[in-house]
Amino acid sequence: MSAPRESFDAALDVAHERARAWLEGLDERVVRAKTDAGSVAAALGRELPDGPADPADVVRLLADAAEPGLVATPSGRFFGFVIGGTLPAALAADWLVSAWDQNAALRAASPAGTAVDDIAAAWLLDVLGLPADAGVGFVTGGTMANFAGLAAARDAVLARAGWNAAQRGLAGAPSVRVLVGAERHDSVDVALRYLGLGAPEPVAVDDQGRLRPDALAAALRSGPRGPVIVSLQAGNIHSGGFDPFTETIPMAHDAGAWVHVDGAFGLWAAASPRTRGLVEGAEAADSWATDAHKTLNVPYDSGIVVVRDPAALRSAMSYHGDYLLTDASYLEPYERVPETSRRARSVPVWAALRSLGRSGLAALVEGLCGHAAAFADGIRRDVAGAEVVNDVVFTQVCLAFADDARTREVGRRLMADGAVWMTGSRWRGREVLRISVSNWSTDHTDVARGIDALARAAG
């Protein structure tokens, strides 16, 4: 084997070359994978080798074997699920994160890591319109952001009821009611399950999946008195709709509830004056969850939890170890998240925000919304028999055909065609095709190709 430095050089050169080839191919490649997982595994080889291999050869094997099984999720023609791409500065910064190999748990372990954390956290609070002194944790994604925010919520509402959950656990604790919109994201339910809170109580929603204030008022009035959490949503994955925060948050607070907001992709509406109205009032909540790997377009894994009272986040997430060399005057990164050791996840977030600036971020959000609106117009105009079934207020468009069988068939043909990717789903009792415009690089041509592909599939 060559000397350590040379092995890095050769392996990184291969990775760089293959990464560039991948990115350059995104414009023309079919979006779906060209092969299945079994073929990729066969090309990789299933046997663990007896001895070592050259690092550059390992990277070459990986890139060659994986390539046909990759989905072009970073392409501007990927509209499935709610998945962002990655901005150039964020991707390059993410490479540095791996090369630096900092443990961003502690200031003592990485002054640079925590400096970036602090700046990125302050910028996030600013652009998301959240309280400047809130606690911010860099977690793996929206699910863990919901988990961390709801953990702070659980402990705080139990503490107000005179119960110390950290000391006594949940057995024998006052029961915690959790009220959610009937169309909340299922990751809220799984977070509540991890937290020992069981299934939430669904509250009725309107035709766009937004929680109805009258139904919330009735639920708050009717149930048993005691600790309550209300979990609201900024951005419904089907309609893109936002719960009415200005009406619901004060009502929940009057009932003594902690209010959490799942804004995995929708909280970013705050970053543009044109969409800010959608999240009006959300800043009055107690905790918020969002993803940076969706609307902000940084690489996975990047979620963010924000808690108004940093002490509530710390007491839910942190632990003490004498070996940890903590600085008592400072809320260490590991005290705000479920993990201890972690990569410097805030670095790509910082790079994305630094490269966009305030106006670039606003333009990013406006661009996604503009393309979603253009999709809706184009579908109504050019796709025979298609109906846009949601009010297109943000980045999501749902369409359907005359009946479920036809919608499924068009979806199947669209995926076989490969020019774009849209996800099938069921919404309000009906099969739909869902278009999520979440990639910074999507442009008018991509939208036009999407409409053409739909027209072909429907023809």
Ligand SMILES: *Cc1c(COP(=O)(O)O)cnc(C)c1O
């Ligand atoms: C994507 C999403 C989540 C879950 O986020 P992950 O990053 O996939 O864990 C939660 N809520 C909403 C509204 C989402 O769109």
